[in-house]
Amino acid sequence: MSRLPHGTENNNHCRWETQVSSYLQGELSEEERLQFENHLRRCLYCQEELTQTKELIQHLKEVSEEPLLRDLAPEILKKIPQGVWMTSNRRVNLMRTHIFFMVGAVACILLILFSLWLEFPKNGKRPERNHLSNNPLDEKMEELLLKSNAITDAIDWLVKTQEPSGFWDAKKWGGHKDYTVGLTALSLLALLNSGKDSDATQSIIAVERAVKYLIKQQSDEGYFGPQCGRTMYNHGIATVALLEYYGISKDERLIKPLDRAIKYICTTQKKNGGWGYVDGKENTSISVWPLLALGLAQKMGCRSIQENLEKGIAWIKSMFDEKGYAGYSQRGDFPLGPETLTSMASFLISLYSDEKADSHGCEIDSGVKQSLEQIAAREDSNINYYRWYFLIQALSTCDTQSDKWIDSLQKELIKSQVKKGEHSGSWDPNDCWGSVGGRVYATALATLSLQLKEGAQIRPIR
Amino acid sequence: MNNLSDVELMNQIKKGEQEAFVSLVRRYQQPLLNFFIRLNANNTDAEDLVQETFLKLFNYRFRYERTAKFTTFLYTLAYHSWVDYKRKCGKVLTIESEIQSDEHSVVDCNTPIHTKINLKDALAKLSEEHRTVIVMSIYSELKHQEIAEILGVPLGTVKSRIHFALKQLREILSYEPITTRNGK
Structure with a gap:
């Protein structure tokens, strides 16, 4: 397609004009911005579009806000069952549970480290590892991680391939x-x-x-x-x-x-x-x-x-x-x-x-x-x-x-x-x-x- | 609580902290109210829509991941509340009409050229799709990519709609350029 001077196709249109609002709103990438500014230097049409659009956006922002006449939080809270919120008693119990599990976790870690120390030969050589990890916990964690990643990737694929109208095209x-x-x-x-x-x-x-x-x-x-x-x-x-x-x-x-x-x-x-x-x-x-x-x-x-x-x-x-x-x-x-x-x-x-x-x-x-x-x-x-x-x-x-x-x-x-x-x-x-x-x-x-x-x-x- | 970020507040909400939820409501109830009013809801309905959005936020709280932008999440819920509201009002807004609307849809420009018209009315005269992107990008200050995610349309569609919406607004407003066509 041949280009008219300055990229203008005719006096009423320039193929760069759709970039004007994106440029003003800071939505162009660095490369796009430089290209657009380069074009802008030579295109009177886009210069005018830029000025007018900039003014319009500024005026649009001057539209006043509607004041909020009342705080909606109390009304919204009434519609949520009270039982879901954390009370101070539940907070204390939860903290106790957390402490219990933290102590348990620390004990497990110490036990694992101790087991590893026992297993490590005194001559300093690493034992030969077979394809199964000696630590069943590690293996289980890895399996769970692999499964989680597989599900995430699958969901991403499903979301990506859904048609705009909401169906998957068999x-x-x-x-x-x-x-x-x-x-x-x-x-x-x-x-x-x-x-x-x-x-x-x-x-x-x-x-x-x-x-x-x-x-x-x-x-x-x-x-x-x-x-x-x-x-x-x-x-x-x-x-x-x-x-x-x-x-x-x-x-x-x-x-x-x-x-x-x-x-x-x-x-x-x-x-x-x-x-x-x-x-x-x-x-x-x-x-x-x-x-x-x-x-x-x-x-x-x-x-x-x-x-x-x-x-x-x-x-x-x-x-x-x-x-x-x-x-x-x-x-x-x-x-x-x-x-x-x-x-x-x-x-x-x-x-x-x-x-x-x-x-x-x-x-x-x-x-x-x-x-x-x-x-x-x-x-x-x-x-x-x-x-x-x-x-x-x-x-x-x-x-x-x-x-x-x-x-x-x-x-x-x-x-x-x-x-x-x-x-x-x-x-x-x-x-x-x-x-x-x-x-x-x-x-x-x-x-x-x-x-x-x-x-x-x-x-x-x- | 007021110093916590949106993500931190959401984490607290997931743990059942009511105060965090209240902080989030108070932080966004005004912006959301204006969001719905600018989309053309009346004040009463806009308040109901704000409430509905926050209830949805609460119900979906465990689906929010800290890696995702909170405003995208919030405005997605808000937008869906708006779509449901339009449907109940009898103005059917199907997925097809949202996605495939004509970019050059005719604007109701009954107002003669050169008659002054205020900005609010001008916004109201835009088509649903164009008003939505203007409200989201200029007033809610959402990024184009966010808007694309919320509306479920390609990024290019959002940019096109914004461009055409601004053009149409200028036509409606019979915008007088501050410079002449011949230069500054």
Whole structure:
């Protein structure tokens, strides 16, 4: 493009003029400022723009402030429960607790130093270190740090890739477009769980946008997402995510949409208690999400769905065979293996049922244990994001020595996270559902799998 | 408490110190009130919005990280309170309209040229998007990058909006340049 003298394109416009306000407000970098000042020396148009804009800004600042007629602090304090504030008694108790822990920490440090001193050979040579640290505390700290960093990077990726309208584009990231709503809801769940793992401001913005987007996706019939064979996946996950959000925020905007969403779940429950594809039979895979939603709603005080929930849980229990494996649409039906189905079903029952064993007396736990043994036996540990998410959830609620398995699965996830390049922070969609869910599916579920703290991740509403 | 920085006050608030919260409220209630009034809320609504913002601040206190700029955090909450308020007033402000609004949106310039108009009214005549960036950058003195984060738009969009908003204000005000076009 040829340049007119002084960069002016015509008498009414100069391509540098958009820099004027940034220059006046000190928003240009050093290099930009020098370039602009250089241009300014030769451009009458920009000189005039600068003068006029400077005057305008000065006049704008002269607009008087509205005086504050009263102190709003007392009124705001009335709206906050008194119990959250620190009283002098609690302060004293807290100080005592701090002192106690400090003394304990000092004692631990001294003990560690003493142990190291004992271990250090008198001849001055360092002992050969194997690949495992001799100090389990160090190892644990390092693992926690790696996990925390992995979650932070994942959340950053999710925030970065959210569309301005609040959704994550399934097709853009290698998945099927019909799952956009479900994937947005999974990403929202990951953000809601991110807490201190990420930049708060960006997280809050992303959460708000995702919530607004999901609300707008609700149809007149009450389901979220497009009407298609995958409706209940989208709807179930979206309802769970919005219930979780409501539990945190108590945002009244959600009351009506959630009412309608729960109603839709109840009215589409099939006669045996499960849910399925639009014209298909009930199956465990689809039934889990609407049941999770009903369970959450019940914990929030919604009593009208009690019968639906009980019927659904009863149906899920009926899917277990004598060995403790859950079938797909009936007992013993494992089109893609029993591991994922068993993990999902066991997790559900652990959350919303008082019993761990089904009416036939078999132990659900044994099915989960068997799944673990099978996964552990695979040397290459092929990731299955969907299965591993539910497996980790189920392991945390089962009465097994589950920590080592959870750690092992999480370590594999951390190892496989993309560390460099444009996809840094995400996971490659290289499992059996990768072509359906794409990178957002892989990343959201991997993040949720790492975020597990104590107990079930989908927790009772506070 | 009054000598503590915003970050230090937030840390105290996280620990349950009521005095720290009160200090923060008193530090920012006036700027926030003016923020909402300049966005075009009336006095009563502006006070309600200030209260709502601080309640949100309290509810989200554990999500604030000391590495993040406090004003960005506070004005993000304020802006979201404003968006919710506009929605309740029936003036739907969708995400799409926030992000994709036409930079050259027509300003209601019913006032004939050369008729004097005060600055407050001139601000009110700007479109929502343009008024918001002017209020944030000139009155709240937020950096362009902060504004971009709060509104969830690219930095370039913020700069463009400020540029066009100032141009439109000059048109509305029928701004008489102090110099002629031919020089000083």
